[in-house]
Amino acid sequence: MIDFIAAKYNYLICVCLMMIGFYAVIAKQNLMKKIIGLSIFQTSVFLFYISMAKVTDGTAPIVWEGAVRYDNPLPHVLILTAIVVSVSTTAVAIALMINIYKAYGTIEDSKIREIEAGESGGSVSR
Amino acid sequence: MINLMLLLFLVVIAIAAIQAKDLLNSIMYLSVYSLFMALVWTELNAVDVAFTEAAVGAGVSGVFMIAALTRMNRFESSRERTGLGKYFPMAVVAVTAAMLFYATVDMPAYMDPEAPxxxxxxxxxxxxxxxxxxxxxxxxxxxxxxxxxxxxxxxxxxxxxxxxxxxxxxxxxxxxx
Amino acid sequence: MKNDVILRTVARCMVPFILLFAFYVQAHGEISPGGGFQAGVIFASAFILIALAVGKEKAREKFKQKISDFTCSLGLMIYAGIGFITILFGGLFLEYGKLPFGSAEKGNHLGMIGIELGVGIAVASVMVTIFFEIARKEDD
Incomplete structure (x- = not known):
């Protein structure tokens, strides 16, 4: 058990971070909290990729004479672009949230649901 | 060793980020989280990724969120769920975590140069x-x-x-x- | 905050250095960490700093909406355009080795610099656009 944890602690902590983000997405009512949870979730996936790229005695993948072995550059490339894409998608999520706030005056999921229920009952009209 | 310390610190900041009632605090925790993530990546020799994370995650992403927050209510004001609904998300997370922990058994060991x-x-x-x-x-x-x-x-x-x-x-x- | 003299002066002093650093990162992508994505974000952060410290209108004067909308597309067009130019020279899409710079290695190198420039322009203007759209108040 100790050997297992010592050999794979990076992956285990990835899972922990991912579950923290997942919990925020499904349990929190506030939309901003959900976006923050999504960011944490994304970052945990990035950490998983970069952990796989690391090798013993590896150096950063920039060519020089003294290198024994380089880390795998491929996950670095994928994650480098994924980070920029993730901030763009977060920005789209924020834009949607701002529009929700404009329409309902709140970003709390439960209150939005109450307003929706009131509207469908026909008692409130906009 | 420093890697493990940074990773454990990341878990603590992530929990703080989703537990803070003040959303501004929450966003600042997220920025700090990203900055520590950049440190982890420097430690894992992913210098390009660390550079991007420090510029994007710790900088621009937090600014976007704070800019959005200036237009709306700063405090989280949700009522707690009651009854079984309160424990349901926790149960889902626990089951998913158990499955993912089981999946890591099949992963090659960390830093193994012979990994596929x-x-x-x-x-x-x-x-x-x-x-x-x-x-x-x-x-x-x-x-x-x-x-x-x-x-x-x-x-x-x-x-x-x-x-x-x-x-x-x-x-x-x-x-x- | 916008009336704080120290803040405004320091922000104004820092902006040229941030822009210079962005160009440095853009130009040294091949030999050190960095490249188009990072340079674009750093370039955009200079304008975000002006917007936060001096005012959004002042920052928008420096990088007008029409121009940023145009450069968003321009960056992507440079990237895809280089891809199509390589087809004109008889290569595959994005096969820079076929560009007429003498050797395949030279073509690869210059092609890479070209598309990094496209990425940098696109990312910088996208980040500036997103910031100004999100930070827009209801009354302006």
């Missing part, structure tokens, strides 16, 4: 990058040359995100040109 990921195309990139593209930084040569098509797709995604934000938020006013 290092056997496929990566040795070719490392060996040929310098004399085929004249670029010392292997990450840049893979990004721009060997996998240029991927990067074109990623740039299109970023462009599409800008178009979406413009469509969602920009209004045509009389005084705007």
């Amino acid at each position: 990921i290092h056997k496929h195309v990566a040795p070719y990139y490392i060996e040929h990058s310098e004399h085929e593209t004249g670029s010392v930084n292997i990450v840049t040569s893979v990004l721009a040359s060997y996998r240029g098509f991927d990067t074109l797709g990623e740039t299109s995604v970023v462009f599409t995100a800008a178009i979406s934000v413009i469509l969602l938020l920009r209004r045509r006013d009389k005084n705007e040109k």
